[in-house]
Structures are given as C-alpha cells and as structure tokens.
Amino acid sequence: MRDETKDVVQEISAKLVKQLRDKTDAGIMECKNALKECSGNIDKAIEYLRQKGLNKAAKKADRIAAEGVIAMKVSDDFTRATLVEVNSETDFVAKNEAFQELVTNVVNIGFDHNLSDTKQLMELHINNTTFEEYLKQKIATIGENIVIRRIITITCTPNQIINGYLHHNKKIGAIVVLESKDSNNRNKLQELVKYLSMQVASMKPKVISYKELDSEFVTKERVAIIAELEKENEELARLGKPLHRIPEYVSRLELNDSVLKNTEEELKEKLKKEGKPEKIWDKILPGQLERFIQDNTILDQRLTLLGQFYTLDDKKSVEQVINAKAKELKDTINIVSFKNFELGEGIEKKADDFATEVAAQMK
Structure with missing residues (x-):
C-alpha cells in the first residue's frame, strides 16, 4: 500500500520552505519540520510555529516602532491628497528598499481607495493576498516590527484645492485644503496652499481659528x-x-x-x-x-x-x-482643513539598555 504521508514529505520543496520562512522568519529546519508536521499546509505550519514560539514575525509585532517615514501623494489636479505614517523600529531600516516599497504601496493604495482608516487598508488585497498578510511578510523579510500607524485621504469639492508639503527628511508632512467662492480661481491658489502646508508643518498649529x-x-x-x-x-x-x-x-x-x-x-x-x-x-x-x-x-x-x-x-x-x-x-x-503628521508623535520610545540586551542574547 502506498504511503501518502511519505509522498507529502517528499513534496516539501525548498520553494515551499522559503515561502514559510518569508512569512515567519523562522529557521530553515524549523520551517521544514513544521511543514512535515502539517503535511505541507503553510497556514497550519504558521500556526504550528506560533504555538511553538518560533514565529519570529509575530514576536516582532510586540516591539516598539517609533522610527520610519511620513509619505504623501497629491493628485496632479490638486483635488486629492493622501498622508501616511509608516513606523519601523530603527531609522536604518527606514532607508531599506523593501521598506520603501512597502511605503509606496501604502500611500498608493490609500490614495486610490480614498482611505482614512488603517483597518480598511488591512482588508484590501495586494499581490493576490490581503494587505495584512503582505505586511506580515514584509515584517518577516525586513526583520523589524512595522506599523501602518495612520493614514488620511482628503478629496476636494469643486471649489476646493488641496496641496501638501513633505520635509526632505520625511519625518514631517502636512496637507491643507483651501476653498474659494469662484471656482475659476482654484488653480491660482496652488502656490499659496503649498506655502500654508509648509506653515502647518513648521509651526504645528492645533486649530484653524x-x-x-x-x-x-x-x-x-x-x-x-x-x-x-x-x-x-x-x-x-x-x-x-x-x-x-x-x-x-x-x-x-x-x-x-x-x-x-x-x-x-x-x-x-x-x-x-x-x-x-x-x-x-x-x-x-x-x-x-x-x-x-x-x-x-x-x-x-x-x-x-x-x-x-x-x-x-x-x-x-x-x-x-x-x-x-x-x-x-x-x-x-x-x-x-489641515492635517499635520510628525513621525513618532505621541509614541513612547523604549530606552534600551545595550549591555542588558547583549547579555540576554548570550544566554
């Protein structure tokens, strides 16, 4: 009689192991053993690793993410703008190409779907998977906790114009909406609304009036x-x-x-x-x-x-x-209206004791 379990184990290819490793950041042998235990089912293998405490991507979600970038997208006709904050644990990772790709996808999806809610973002699809799952994969690949902290998209009415300002360090961004009684003057306000966005970013007002x-x-x-x-x-x-x-x-x-x-x-x-x-x-x-x-x-x-x-x-x-x-x-x-995002605003950063961290890793 044919041993079907043996056939499944033999079918666990390096490609399958890599897929699980990308999703969990667990070790190669840990991934291979998990797939064997779960007959090649990746979803069950992810849960298996989580229960064994080996899903490193899940553990990363407990770490404080207070670095990262602010990103912005403004439509060519100045009728819509999206502002997002994506956090990482270190400034170094914020310069990583994989992280930058993630940020680009966040701001584009937010802009295209008129999003102002991160929960809605997680339910959307990208690359044939949910954004939530895509984010987990990025966390595993990049090696740090990443948080899509906030997102806002504003779409104008006919008499309104929107523009924004993103500081060169990508740590501060602002958008402002102006309204004119005469819609023919809308395009004559592009420069003013940009300067007002710079004002908001630098002076950080709390209300309009x-x-x-x-x-x-x-x-x-x-x-x-x-x-x-x-x-x-x-x-x-x-x-x-x-x-x-x-x-x-x-x-x-x-x-x-x-x-x-x-x-x-x-x-x-x-x-x-x-x-x-x-x-x-x-x-x-x-x-x-x-x-x-x-x-x-x-x-x-x-x-x-x-x-x-x-x-x-x-x-x-x-x-x-x-x-x-x-x-x-x-x-x-x-x-x-106006909106100002300042990177890490309100996040209480963890003060790491380097000596303690090294000692913990040596155990």
Whole structure:
C-alpha cells in the first residue's frame, strides 16, 4: 500500500520552505519540520510555529516602532491628497528598499481607495493576498516590527484645492485644503496652499481659528502665559534687555467689540495728550489697534493657523496673507482643513539598555 504521508514529505520543496520562512522568519529546519508536521499546509505550519514560539514575525509585532517615514501623494489636479505614517523600529531600516516599497504601496493604495482608516487598508488585497498578510511578510523579510500607524485621504469639492508639503527628511508632512467662492480661481491658489502646508508643518498649529478655542481653556492659558512672561522678564531685567509686554488678554476670543472700542477710546485720549492733530488720527489708530491685538493674542499665535505669523513674511499673520490674496483675486478664500503628521508623535520610545540586551542574547 502506498504511503501518502511519505509522498507529502517528499513534496516539501525548498520553494515551499522559503515561502514559510518569508512569512515567519523562522529557521530553515524549523520551517521544514513544521511543514512535515502539517503535511505541507503553510497556514497550519504558521500556526504550528506560533504555538511553538518560533514565529519570529509575530514576536516582532510586540516591539516598539517609533522610527520610519511620513509619505504623501497629491493628485496632479490638486483635488486629492493622501498622508501616511509608516513606523519601523530603527531609522536604518527606514532607508531599506523593501521598506520603501512597502511605503509606496501604502500611500498608493490609500490614495486610490480614498482611505482614512488603517483597518480598511488591512482588508484590501495586494499581490493576490490581503494587505495584512503582505505586511506580515514584509515584517518577516525586513526583520523589524512595522506599523501602518495612520493614514488620511482628503478629496476636494469643486471649489476646493488641496496641496501638501513633505520635509526632505520625511519625518514631517502636512496637507491643507483651501476653498474659494469662484471656482475659476482654484488653480491660482496652488502656490499659496503649498506655502500654508509648509506653515502647518513648521509651526504645528492645533486649530484653524480662535473661534475653535474654548473660553475656559483660554482663561487658564492666560494665567499661565502671563506667569511665563513675568518669569522671563526677571531674567531679561537681570541681563539689561528689553522686557516683554505683559498682556491683559491672550486671544481674539476675549477681544469683543466692547474691549476694542474701549481700547480705541484710550488710544485717542493718549494721542490727544501727546498733542497729535485729530485730522491724522485715522492714519495712526489702525496701526496702534493692530499692535494692541498682536500683543493680546499670544495664544492664537501659538495654537491657531490664522493667528500665526506667516513664515515667509513675519510682519503679517496668515489671516492677513489670505485676505490679501482674496483681495487680489476679488474672491473669498477660506481654510477648510489641515492635517499635520510628525513621525513618532505621541509614541513612547523604549530606552534600551545595550549591555542588558547583549547579555540576554548570550544566554
């Protein structure tokens, strides 16, 4: 009688062993024995190795991945953009060709399928397998844990335009969406929206406008900011340097019509005392009011995109730059949304004790 088990064992080729090794990163003999035990069934062999503690690819998933890259793709017509963060354990592996191929596939699939959810990504197919399985194979081949940490894709409406900025080190990336009332002006905003993406990447605003800030939060931050400036003034005074102005307010949220009107009256009274002719007040007051607003919106300058000083012209706020562009085009322009990815943001990196690690490997 023919021994079918013996035939299966004989059919376990080097190719089959390699396939299992690529998926698990286990040793050659470990893979061969697992396939023998499971009659050549790769899926059962993977589970067999996992139960034996020999599936190294699975073990890698427990290791912290805080390095890697940010990647971005923007459509040629500036109507869609995808931003992704793919993490590895070391910066060295982030330069690996296999890792870079993985990143390219992630951003392309995310772009093509309009993805903003990594779970959806894992369910899609690539090279006749699920992306989740493809990722496991890459982990086994590359030799480090790899995590598709986050992905976002934004598709514009007809009056919107999107562009982005990816820093040369691929550790910071940002995308911004602008909207114009006149769709004919959309293509005239390509450069501005790219510069605004650079602004977001470098200055890291949290919200678009002060209108998104909570009044209770602003009140708490005002106390902290004033204390911070007063403390810095102690050191500046010691060094004989100009002191910070201590603001009464820290956000436009606090500068209601009453506050601005009272301030204007105070400035007029000051001009009167200085003997400035009333006929020239209208030329002086706008600049003084603007300075008052700047001095009393420190929180907005730190946290809001519109309130920040423009990186390409720090004498203007982002809001002033956008308004100037709108005036030039005789249009209305608004920031719809923005997104900023910074590599490893919020990930608590493991501090490895090299001596302990070496000693563990020697056991």
